[in-house]
Amino acid sequence: MPPPELISLWSSSSGAGRLSDRALWGAEASVSLGDLVDGSGLGGRLEELRDRSVLVATRDQLTAALALIELDGVASRLVLCPPDLPAEHVPYVVATAAVDAQVIDEAAPVGAAPGVETLVACSPKITPGGCDRTPRHATEWILLTSGTTGRPKMVVHTLASLVGAITGGGTPAAPAVWTTFYDIRRYGGLQIFLRALLGGGSMVLSSAGESTGDFLIRAGAQGVTHISGTPSHWRRALMSPSAHQITPRYVRLSGEIADQAILDHLRACYPDARIAHAFASTEAGVAFDVGDGRAGFPASLIGPQSGGIELRVENGSLRIRSTRTATRYLGDQAEALRDADGFVDTADMLERRGDRYYFVGRRGGIINVGGLKVHPEEVEAVINAHPRVRMSLVRTRKSPITGALVVADVVLNAEADAANGRAVELEQDIMRRCREVLPRHKVPAAINFVPGLTVNATGKLVRRDA
Amino acid sequence: MSVKGSVIAQFEQVAREQKKQLAPLSDDLVLLDSGLDSLCLAIIVARLEDALGVDPFDSDGDAEFPVTVGDFIRLYEDAAP
Numbered sequence: 079m080p081p082p083e084l085i086s087l088w089s090s091s092s093g094a095g096r097l098s099d100r101a102l103w104g105a106e107a108s109v110s111l112g113d114l115v116d117g118s119g120l121g122g123r124l125e126e127l128r129d130r131s132v133l134v135a136t137r138d139q140l141t142a143a144l145a146l147i148e149l150d151g152v153a154s155r156l157v158l159c160p161p162d163l164p165a166e167h168v169p170y171v172v173a174t175a176a177v178d179a180q181v182i183d184e185a186a187p188v189g190a191a192p193g194v195e196t197l198v199a200c201s202p203k204i205t206p207g208g209c210d211r212t213p214r215h216a217t218e219w220i221l222l223t224s225g226t227t228g229r230p231k232m233v234v235h236t237l238a239s240l241v242g243a244i245t246g247g248g249t250p251a252a253p254a255v256w257t258t259f260y261d262i263r264r265y266g267g268l269q270i271f272l273r274a275l276l277g278g279g280s281m282v283l284s285s286a287g288e289s290t291g292d293f294l295i296r297a298g299a300q301g302v303t304h305i306s307g308t309p310s311h312w313r314r315a316l317m318s319p320s321a322h323q324i325t326p327r328y329v330r331l332s333g334e335i336a337d338q339a340i341l342d343h344l345r346a347c348y349p350d351a352r353i354a355h356a357f358a359s360t361e362a363g364v365a366f367d368v369g370d371g372r373a374g375f376p377a378s379l380i381g382p383q384s385g386g387i388e389l390r391v392e393n394g395s396l397r398i399r400s401t402r403t404a405t406r407y408l409g410d411q412a413e414a415l416r417d418a419d420g421f422v423d424t425a426d427m428l429e430r431r432g433d434r435y436y437f438v439g440r441r442g443g444i445i446n447v448g449g450l451k452v453h454p455e456e457v458e459a460v461i462n463a464h465p466r467v468r469m470s471l472v473r474t475r476k477s478p479i480t481g482a483l484v485v486a487d488v489v490l491n492a493e494a495d496a497a498n499g500r501a502v503e504l505e506q507d508i509m510r511r512c513r514e515v516l517p518r519h520k521v522p523a524a525i526n527f528v529p530g531l532t533v534n535a536t537g538k539l540v541r542r543d544a
Numbered sequence: 545m546s547v548k549g550s551v552i553a554q555f556e557q558v559a560r561e562q563k564k565q566l567a568p569l570s571d572d573l574v575l576l577d578s579g580l581d582s583l584c585l586a587i588i589v590a591r592l593e594d595a596l597g598v599d600p601f602d603s604d605g606d607a608e609f610p611v612t613v614g615d616f617i618r619l620y621e622d623a624a625p
Binding site for chain 1: 561562574575576577582583585586587589590591594599601602608609610611
């Protein structure tokens with residue numbers, strides 16, 4: 079028998095506000111939450127997914143949303159497959175999470191991942207029945223994030239850790255309509271989805287194929303009140319003539335460093351909105367929100383906080399201990415996610431100026447291009463494979479559009495080449511090779527030929543931590 | 545080359561590199577309708593900083609975010625030394 083305190087996403091959503099007044103709007107279809115009381119998007123096959131480890135691999139965010147609502151508490155594990163997961167990594171994900179069932183789109187059916195036998199199609203056309211969602215599990219939610227080798231890291235959460243930062247705060251005066259530029263299968267987007275459901279609101283889901291302008295028009299048409307995105311999402315939105323199609327009460331930024339410029343621009347564009355930037359990561363969960371309109375965060379946040387959160391700065395990086403952090407990484411050889419004291423090292427480097435801390439970059443030179451992580455080693459490996467290259471250092475360059483860009487310092491085998499006026503040709507050739515094998519955001523925007531790079535006593539390249 | 549010429553040359557170069565179909569450029573063309581995404585624009589801004597020695601966005605949020613190609617070019621013309 080289940081322990082009596084077992085709660086699920088469906089039961090918490092149902093308890094948060096009248097379901098028939100609430101909806102999920104996708105780009106092509108929508109679902110009234112009220113229809114899920116006596117119906118299901120899984121075509122009567124919910125029971126087949128009970129106690130299983132389920133890969134939620136739909137293209138559409140609306141069907142992914144339905145699967146998450148219906149299967150939390152029912153499945154033992156939900157693996158949230160982001161839409162851009164390269165096919166070559168699917169077998170690793172399936173094996174590591176012991177996936178034995180898969181949810182796909184009814185509208186765009188794809189074959190089962192290798193070794194998966196149960197394939198269930200999900201559709202926004204809700205059919206009656208098949209909706210006994212009695213929870214039997216504290217379902218594990220597996221989120222994928224990028225790893226050093228290109229293979230995804232698999233981060234284990236539960237509904238409890240995911241919703242730890244969401245306070246009920248009573249019924250709001252007017253029901254909230256949430257949206258986000260993020261995909262809900264990423265931590266930042268998932269937070270907004272869960273806030274909409276647990277806060278008694280509705281949600282407009284973004285769509286990969288939709289332009290920023292069209293998305294803003296659609297969000298405005300549904301009367302969006304709460305909206306979140308990365309600073310890069312917001313810079314893009316502010317370049318759209320449709321930025322004024324929405325009149326949000328709440329604007330949230332997360333996923334990248336929010337600089338003063340973007341906070342000021344948002345204030346000017348949405349003078350009546352509450353504007354907050356949050357620190358959150360897939361591993362560390364939501365740590366804090368800053369609502370004073372200034373970049374960085376007050377130094378008083380370091381130390382124990384209410385809600386069982388504790389922040390620490392150690393060797394320059396932010397460490398977080400709370401009930402909202404992930405439990406562990408999945409996989410036999412997975413590294414520890416928390417240290418001996420239970421702190422997650424975010425690898426985000428801080429600098430104190432006066433009474434505030436400011437984020438200055440990532441340890442290990444990790445570059446955040448518009449919310450997407452780039453490990454320099456992965457790019458260096460491609461550059462170093464060029465026959466003319468002796469070694470390279472991939473580093474970050476600040477960008478007012480995407481926060482950061484990738485650039486490379488390259489040492490050539492024969493330095494004469496660069497001096498020969500063939501540097502431009504060689505630069506183009508190295509970039510072409512990078513474009514052939516790397517995703518676009520990882521390809522250096524510029525290559526500088528340098529005479530040498532600093533190597534430390536242990537033979538490693540010296541990287542600046544920012 | 546004029547500032548406008550340099551900006552347009554970078555639009556064309558980056559579109560070619562990123563295999564993006566560039567819309568016919570005019571002053572009223574909305575940047576987000578140009579066929580270039582945020583990454584393309586970020587690369588253009590970085591290269592223009594190298595070529596012209598200015599980054600008009602680097603002024604503590606004083607500059608408005610450009611909406612059209614004309615706005616974008618004007619930012620550089622106003623910032624040019």
